[in-house]
Amino acid sequence: DIQMTQSPSSLSASVGDRVTITCRASQRISSYLNWYQQKPGKAPKFLIYAASSLQSGVPSRFSGSGSGTDFTLTISSLQPEDFAIYYCQQSYSTPPTFGQGTKVEIK
Amino acid sequence: EVQLLESGGDLVQPGGSLRLSCAASGFTFTTYVMSWVRQAPGKGLEWVSGISGSGGSTYYADSVKGRFIISRDNSKNTLYLQMNSLRAEDTAMYYCAKGTVAAIVEWFDLWGQGTLVTVSS
Numbered sequence: 001d002i003q004m005t006q007s008p009s010s011l012s013a014s015v016g017d018r019v020t021i022t023c024r025a026s027q028r029i030s031s032y033l034n035w036y037q038q039k040p041g042k043a044p045k046f047l048i049y050a051a052s053s054l055q056s057g058v059p060s061r062f063s064g065s066g067s068g069t070d071f072t073l074t075i076s077s078l079q080p081e082d083f084a085i086y087y088c089q090q091s092y093s094t095p096p097t098f099g100q101g102t103k104v105e106i107k
Numbered sequence: 108e109v110q111l112l113e114s115g116g117d118l119v120q121p122g123g124s125l126r127l128s129c130a131a132s133g134f135t136f137t138t139y140v141m142s143w144v145r146q147a148p149g150k151g152l153e154w155v156s157g158i159s160g161s162g163g164s165t166y167y168a169d170s171v172k173g174r175f176i177i178s179r180d181n182s183k184n185t186l187y188l189q190m191n192s193l194r195a196e197d198t199a200m201y202y203c204a205k206g207t208v209a210a211i212v213e214w215f216d217l218w219g220q221g222t223l224v225t226v227s228s
Contacts, residue, residue, distance in 0.1 A: 001169075034214040036152075043202055043218035044144075044152065055216060087152055091213040095168050098152040 002026050002090050006099035012107040019075040021102045023066075023088035032092035033071045035064055038101075039084045047086075048073065078104070109133030109217060111203045116222030123193050123226070129186040129203030129219055136184040137161070140206035142215060143177065143188045145199035145224075155201070156188065157212040166212060171197075193226045200224075 003026035013019050023033065031051040036044040046055050048064040051071055061076045075082055083106055088099040115127040127143070142157040156177040157166040165177050176189040186203055200223050204215035 032213075036215075038152075043220055044215070045218070046214065046216045049214045049216075089152075089214065094157075094166050094212055096154045096212050098154070101151045 001095055002029060002093060002097050004088055004090055004097050004099040006086075006088060006102045008102060009100065010103040010105060012105045013078050014107045015078055015080055017078045017107075019078050019082075019104060021073045021086055021088075021104075023071045023073070023099050025069045025071075025090055025092075028068050029090045029092035031067045032090055033064070033066065034089045034091060035062075035073050036087045036089065037082075037084045038087065044087065075104075111205065111217060111219035113201065113203050113219040113222035116201065116224045118225045118227065119193055120228050121194060121226055125190045125193065125224060127188040127190065127201055127203075127222055127224070129188075131184045131186065131203075131205070134205070134217075136179075137181040138208050140209065140212060141179060141186045142204045142206055142212060143186075144202045144204050144215065144218075145197075146202070146221075147196075147199045150199075153199075154212070157206065158186070160208070190224070193224075195226050198224060198226045 005024045007022045033051045035048040038044040052064045063074045085101045085103045112130045143155040158177045174192045178187045200221040202221045203219040205217035207213045
């Protein structure tokens with residue numbers, strides 16, 4: 001199975017900050033990388049697919065980049081509603097696997 | 108409205124069985140791959156099983172292979188997960204998730220609210 005490792009595991013940031021989360025795959029996965037947001041007590045929400053394509057309805061302050069083994073999720077200007085846990089997921093091979101999550105907290 | 112609604116979660120003893128259901132609405136159910144994804148308390152996300160739109164292809168995580176069975180009834184727009192020989196480590200929130208039209212598992216663009224399975228004596 002492909003292992004996905006996110007960094008950092010958590011971060012503290014202020015409203016308006018630019019935030020970057022990194023996801024690394026244990027082998028090359030081309031651009032088969034997706035991102036999700038999960039708020040406490042809620043189901044995950046789909047944000048980005050194929051490394052950089054924004055899902056319909058997701059604010060443009062979210063962006064994704066990368067290919068091969070290294071990927072990033074960037075929030076250009078953090079908003080109060082963005083405080084959550086973010087997960088990456090590879091869809092290069094079955095089983096699809098998730099990173100351990102990055103918790104974005106209020107500073 | 109496009110939505111997924113899970114049901115069937117409960118408290119069950121180790122070794123017991125449970126069947127989860129997921130009712131889909133607002134999209135052409137038979138077109139899409141569907142999956143179950145679980146989340147143990149305080150932990151991350153783990154894909155459990157997936158099934159093609161026709162139901163002809165199924166996929167399982169090694170952790171549940173031989174114990175869980177995924178199925179779907181396209182006439183009822185409903186996804187199922189039959190869970191047998193349950194273990195304490197199966198305790199989790201189980202989410203139903205909609206995939207893509209491809210024949211393989213890709214991403215999950217719609218999630219249900221989840222149903223809680225607790226395995227304990």
